[in-house]
Amino acid sequence: MKYAVIGNPIDHSLSPVMHNANFEAINDNSTYEAINISEKQFHLIKEIINEKSLSGFNVTIPHKERIIPYLDDIDDQAKTVGAVNTVKIENGKWIGYNTDGIGYVTGLKQVYPDLKSAHILIIGAGGASKGIASELAKYVQPTLTVANRSLDRFEHWNLEVNKISLKEAEAALSEFDIVINTTPAGMKDNKDVVISLDQLSAHTLVSDIVYIPFKTPILEVAEAKGNPVHNGLDMFVYQGAESFKIWTGKTPQIQVMKDAVLKRL
Template identity: 80%
Template structure:
């Protein structure tokens, strides 16, 4: 079987090394590659994938919403989030899934087992935030709180969550057990910190969905204050593991996947 990740740009992706290491650990002859598809080429997506003879593929930035009109059906998570990151091709039928939320929550439970009773603040109101909120609601009893710079961004939200401004979040920071940054602040060369952490409780876990850099500025500040931190590595590994399970029906070798990504970071 052949699989791939599509995006633009895509040369930075660690998905191929992670999935190919998993195949090798399982003695599976399947392969996985990265395919760069620009926005201008995207209308040819069906032909491109057919030529590659893929059995499934992952979708990353900037195509997670763009792929939806080309799919035959999508799962409930994808409908809620409005984005797809995994496509299974079965008998010519394209089925879309979103494994980002389950990937993140699976990783978070490893470092914060008492997730059920946690008061959680999510920073940002984009697609990633919506996906995480939708998945977290299945486990967390207290109502989730989402903070965004612009309250107008919440107009497309239909989830039962608290919606507040970043300023309000800064003032009430001490009441949360977990704070999750889903904004691009701190990604790559971006040194921005989306929120002031002066009111942070010393026990609060600070998490970021980004894993490159390994410690974003918000995680560095939290760590310097003595807070526990958690980056996006687990989310990346577990969303990939869930994609593999969807494609094959088999369990992946998660430790190999994680070790491989860590080695390449």
């Protein structure tokens, strides 16, 4: 079988390293590659994927919402979120799923087990943010707060969350136990910290869904203040493991996947 991840940019992705290590560990001769597809090319997505004879693929920034009109079906979680990061191709049908939320929350629970009473701020209102908010809402009792530069981005949000601007978030920062950055800020050459951490409480965990670099600027600032930090590696591994289960029905070698990424990092 052949699998891939699509996005733009995509050259930084370690999904091929992770999935190919897992295939090797379970003696599966499947392959996994990264395919760069620009926004201008996206209308050719069916042709590009069919030409590769893929059995499934992952979707990353900036295509998680753009892929939806090309799907034949979509599972309930992805429907709620309005974003897809995993597509299974079965008998020519494209079925969309979202494993971002479960991947992130599984990882977060390793470092913050008692999520029930946590006051959480999510920065960014894109596909990953929706997936994470939807999954966190299953565990967290206080209403989640989501901040974005532009409030227009919330127009298609059907989730029960507090929707605020970044400026409002900065002023209320001391109220939160966990702050999660879901924006691409800090990825690769982007040195943006997104939000001022001046009002951050000493106990607050600062988390970022980006895993390259290992410590993004927002995590560096938080760590310098003495706060606990959590990067996107766990989310990356666990969402990949969930995708693998969807495609194959098999149990992945999660530690092998994590070790392969850490070795490359």
